[in-house]
Amino acid sequence: MPQKPREVRPGQSARHFFGAEIRARRQAFGMSLEVLAHQLGYSRQQLSRIELGDRAVQPDLPARLDQVLRTGGTFQRLWKLVESEAHPDYARRFFKMEERATRIETYSSHAIHGLLQTEGYARAMMRAWAPEETDEAIQERLALRLERQKILTRPNAPVFWLILDEAVLRRPVGDASVMREQWARLVAAVGPRLTLQVLPFSAGAHGAMGGSMTVLTLPDGPDVAYMEGSHRGHLEETPATVARRRVTYDHLRALALPPAESVTLVRSLLRESYPSCLHTPT
Structure with missing residues (x-):
């Protein structure tokens, strides 16, 4: 039966x-x-x-x-x-604004920004953040993140400026193959619409040490800022507050290595730790 x-x-x-x-x-x-x-x-x-x-x-x-x-x-x-x-309300509103943004300026203090994460890196991060989650729940969140990344490959992609804390480069996430793929993707992504700067340890204390931050330039204004800790974020829309966040970001940009030096640093770390990811067959 x-x-x-x-x-x-x-x-x-x-x-x-x-x-x-x-x-x-x-x-x-x-x-x-x-x-x-x-x-x-x-x-x-x-x-x-x-x-x-x-x-x-x-x-x-x-x-x-x-x-x-x-x-x-x-x-x-x-x-x-x-x-x-799949996302709390504050994150949903931010993602909707992110889709519309013409310019995204972000500082990542603890991990690669979600728009640039490889599937392996994102999965390893999600598992570390939520070890009690089921594989199905992780897969669902991962699918949403990968879908969100299409923002950077669409015809009218926003200008993307990423300041990456040196700690992100030094901290392994997943195994060596995950790291090789992630850093190779980061280097390959740099181009006319994507700028990378590394904030070195030698920069010392700065105004964004509490977590990561993003400032969005919207086509119809006003601009917004998003502040993120390890497990929670909050959206800031008051013009005066957003203006202060932008000043903080400008200070970070001044403290960070110039773009060319930043890419050189990433490449040197790749050669030292994951040499095969920069190997080009002849």
């Missing part, structure tokens, strides 16, 4: 509602789990877990569901609820 499918729980979270809606639309379409999974490029088990809310929703799935089930954008709209639920 076939086993009865587990009941969906649409009221538990946005992700559970998303999964329940997949099952409802699939059944209304007269399509079996196996057939839909095949058309989406998933295994039966993977899709079943998504329907039950037990598996993270990948960013590319909603559009594929809308196409296969002919739902006219319903799942892409529901995805926005799933995406927003």
Whole structure:
């Protein structure tokens, strides 16, 4: 006798509602789990877990569901609820502003900025920050971060200025292969729209020692600032406060190594610690 499918729980979270809606639309379409999974490029088990809310929703799935089930954008709209639920309100507002920004100026005190993290580095950081999290929860957050990174590769990408504390360069995250990939990506990202500076230990005390900070220039103003600690951040929108944050950032920029010297330092550290990541085959 076939086993009865587990009941969906649409009221538990946005992700559970998303999964329940997949099952409802699939059944209304007269399509079996196996057939839909095949058309989406998933295994039966993977899709079943998504329907039950037990598996993270990948960013590319909603559009594929809308196409296969002919739902006219319903799942892409529901995805926005799933995406927003994964972040607290203050972070959601910041990410929306980040998408619109024409210039992003950021100081990273403890880790590479999320927009430049490789998948391996981001996963290692998320696991270190939340060792009690399930693999599914980590994967869901990771998918959102990788989707967010498209800001830097779109046609109208913002100007991005990154000041990186030397501590970030010196602290290993993950294994050697993770670090090789991360620093190689950082060096490769430097270009006309992305500037890197390293704030060396020799700079001494400064006004942003409490954590990381970002100042966003918005096309329709006013500018905003985002201050971030190890587990929490807060958005600042009062013009006078944002102006003070910008002064602090300008001081950091003056204390940091010039861009060319900064890239040279990163490359030298790569050669010393991870020589293979700068090797170019002949």
